Amino acid sequence: MLITSEQKEHQRLAREFTEEHIIPIAAEYDRKGEFPEFIVEEGRKAGLLSMGIPKEFGGLGLDSVTQAIILEELGRGCAGLATAFSVNELGYYAPLIAGTDEQKKLYFTSVVEGSLSSFALTEPSAGSDVRGARTTARKVGDEYILNGSKCFITNGAYAKMLTIFALTDPSKGLKGLSAFIVKGGSPGLMIPKHENKLGIRSSNTVELVLQDLHVPANQLLGKEGDGMKIAMTSLDMARPMVGAQSVGIAQRALDECLKYLGEKFSDPRKIGQATQFKLADMRIGIEAARQTVYHALSVKDAGLPYSVEAAIAKTLGSDTAMRVSKDALALLGAYGYSDDSVVEKLVRDAKIQQLYEGTNQVQRIVIAAQMMAAIQPKVAAAKAGR
């Protein structure tokens, strides 16, 4: 599909933002493993915090494809910082899906005014399998009291608004899971640990401990027990965005190969066919992944079911980022392996894309499940036909 001239303009602005504010600082914060907090204010000024927040709440109200176009550009600059922005979006999807006007106002105003949001579902015993969740929310009067712990939480130490999932009725399993709006810095919300990660090191990832954390009852999103549905709908929305960031990583890896070859060879005809075909394969993967992301989000924007398309976009995008960055490393040799080059960072950053917002194995479960459901009627139809 072709992108509109308006989307092209957003792409141009995002590219400028990336060149000006992200690429110059990416290596430094990757090395330090620190989140450059000032990027949040730069992001606010450029509208990057509120891309998906409706205009009536002060956001840009962009369609999903445009958001993906922007995130691809950010991912091209630094997947760590792109993650800070994409998880900020993931945080506010929950009120967008299930919030009352009051809740939306509370959450969105904070983001529009320049604060990050966050999304806390994962727990030590609940990774791919959300049924392992142990965090509880007990209703006492007009409050809920949350207890438990969450891990690998992006933006956790900086977010002013967090979407946190907890069991209001542990006896019901996942049907007892509920979603809450929690304000950052609330008493009882503790951050015992910052993660030191292989990649996306400039993003903030923390462990959260909830100890008698009081949350007003009017900050419950939807009804008690709506948590799983809200979480899964949020993740459906986030997955193509991971695909988009990943396409950005892959595109950067290819760009770096071309730059390197240009410096090494004055005559491109001396670049062997094996290398040229490798570059062509990179390009093929990038084009396919990008179009798959656009397609999944076009289906979403058209109001149609898109869970499978979202899973495909996330898986193809992240697998492509991993493959292309790995091949770029092989092509650049020792130079690509040193921090004289960005390529070693791309390889480290690409790896997490296959893991977070649902591992690529979970995506395959989603994709396969739909086909398995379709087999039964088809077998019946085939039999009837004969």
Next chain:
Amino acid sequence: MSYLLTEEQQLIRNNARDFAKEHLEPFAFELDKTGRFPAQTIEHMAQHDLLSWFLPEEFGGAEVGYLSYVIGVEELSRASAAVAAILVSHASAAYAINRWGSEQQKQQCLPMLARGEKLAALAITESGPAVGEGPKAVIATKQGAGFVLNGEKTFVANAGEAGVYVVVACTDPALGSKGLAAFLVHAIGGLQVGPKKRMMGLRGRPTADVTFNNVPAELLGSPGAGPSICAELLSILAIAEAAQTVGVTSAALEHAAKYSQQRVQFGRPIGAFEAIQTMLAEMATNCHVARCALYHAASLVECDASFSIEAAMVKMFSQRLGMNSLIDAVQIEGGYGYSEEMIMAKLFRDVSGTTILESPFEFPEQLIAACIG
């Protein structure tokens, strides 16, 4: 050639494993974090004859076969790929001196390399499109009875710590990569080592650019044999690097397999899922095949047979093995595998380094195809 390891080879594996447990494992993590050259460990290795391997006894070597050395590199790599990488540069340079050096060169260099009094380095990679072809290519010019070198090598492992360098240089700029030969160089004035590079992994092995400014050099081997010597040296290096890849990959496989038995999701260990079993089985199979091919190539070196195709095959296969396996191994361990507090992230960073080609534009595929055509 036997398809099973001899008792001696098994003993060498056990000894190397014991050494790695005692001297490498406890500090491999710290070495990765600080990136400081492990001088004390190198001393320990010398004391345990782990620097002298295949060198003849008359020069203070352990005189074990090349396959034993490869097994040793594999075992050390399981615990610390960085330390194994220091050894590989050292031993590959020593291999060149032992194989092509004059009696005098051998007597002068090998005993101190075997005892670890000096470390050796191999300098091949240049910034140009191929070795001998860029504006900074190292050129060897005849001067009196010997040569002088001018130019720059990049990403030289053991740079700065080495007292002896084996340098691949071009004797005739008009010939480019066809005019290559190997030279013996002592680290003296005129040889300038640039700042230490920060690498993705193999941290602790020093890596830097080395600039040669009229540095005296001695030709290794007879005049005219340069290209074949350089080709064999690359093959030797390819085999040793594959040993590192196999070592790191088997450490990752072992760790991931154990993790998959412990981590419970959906009511059972994740290792009970076919998706995870498939990944583990693929890693284990590829690792086994790579190890067989590796030992076969090393056996050919040992019995003085031609091994260039086999070395290229091992290189090609282990390149794919290394990264692909670690991508899956981190995947199995999820967020924990991605944490720098756990070993898997380090193995991921290390394995990429063991598969880096010395000259990325010489595809092993080309050599293999040329030989089977």
